[in-house]
């Protein structure tokens with residue numbers, strides 16, 4: 536590969552062949568929509584399939600065609616489109632309470648098939664293949680957090696509070712179990728489910744936005760408080776698709792990838808250890824791949840067992856402040 540001034544030239548050639556995948560998926564989904572329409576399926580389902588097809592074809596296709604430096608903006612737009620659609624469908628389709636408490640009710644009471652399906656696909660089985668792609672591309676909370684001013688948490692306040700999300704997860708389960716077993720209260724479906732869902736949405740948005748502004752870290756809620764990340768962290772450990780890099784490559788140690796990673800993952804540490812990025816905090820946002828000035832990172836397909844969390848706990852700004860002048 537060509538090098539200039541000791542650095543490799545950035546990829547600047549767009550390969551049209553990459554468009555085959557999103558457009559292929561788009562037409563595949565549209566065929567399913569046409570079949571569903573011919574079978575007189577629910578109109579909402581047909582509209583949903585058409586939109587999802589368009590989203591994958593046009594959205595992902597445009598993302599691939601963008602210059603690498605602009606792809607982060609493209610991802611945020613795609614996330615708004617995807618998260619916004621899913622939120623509207625979740626709110627107006629009467630499928631129940633999609634908060635984690637809705638899952639617990641559905642699980643305990645054997646009700647709410649859509650809730651169970653949503654969590655099974657997006658939060659448990661999906662991460663076995665694509666890791667926490669939900670968090671990087673589709674979450675209706677993350678899509679709003681992305682719009683706040685501390686996108687890359689470069690100046691974040693450090694906080695060792697990751698354990699709080701496990702506490703939140705357990706507390707939610709205990710609360711639901713008490714309400715269901717002691718009071719026969721069902722917060723999964725119907726009016727109760729909708730009230731619980733909307734209240735939970737508002738609470739998460741207020742707390743998440745407040746925390747982001749106070750901690751100077753858009754994804755503070757994701758790192759410290761979100762109970763939904765708990766099951767995803769378990770299965771994403773085995774994700775087939777992960778970020779990888781070449782151990783032999785001439786990594787410039789510029790730390791751009793670490794500073795720009797919204798989840799503060801110490802990416803070069805994995806690469807230097809000859810591992811893929813095994814952190815279960817990775818949301819597959821691809822920021823590190825797009826911004827690495829040496830193109831030393833890429834998406835890979837493989838299987839790993841185990842995996843340590845290499846997190847960059849000290850924000851770059853604090854490190855600089857600690858340097859002797």
Ligand code: SF4
Pocket residue numbers: 669670671674675676677756757758761762763764
């Ligand atoms: S950690 Fe939670 S709030 Fe953050 S993007 Fe993932 S699911 Fe959404």
Ligand code: SF4
Pocket residue numbers: 778795796797798799800802812816817818819820821822823824
């Ligand atoms: S490691 Fe890369 S893909 Fe994963 S969250 Fe960090 S920047 Fe995004």
Ligand code: SF4
Pocket residue numbers: 780785786787788789790791792793802803826827828829830831832
């Ligand atoms: S962005 Fe990361 S992987 Fe790329 S050269 Fe800099 S330190 Fe190395």
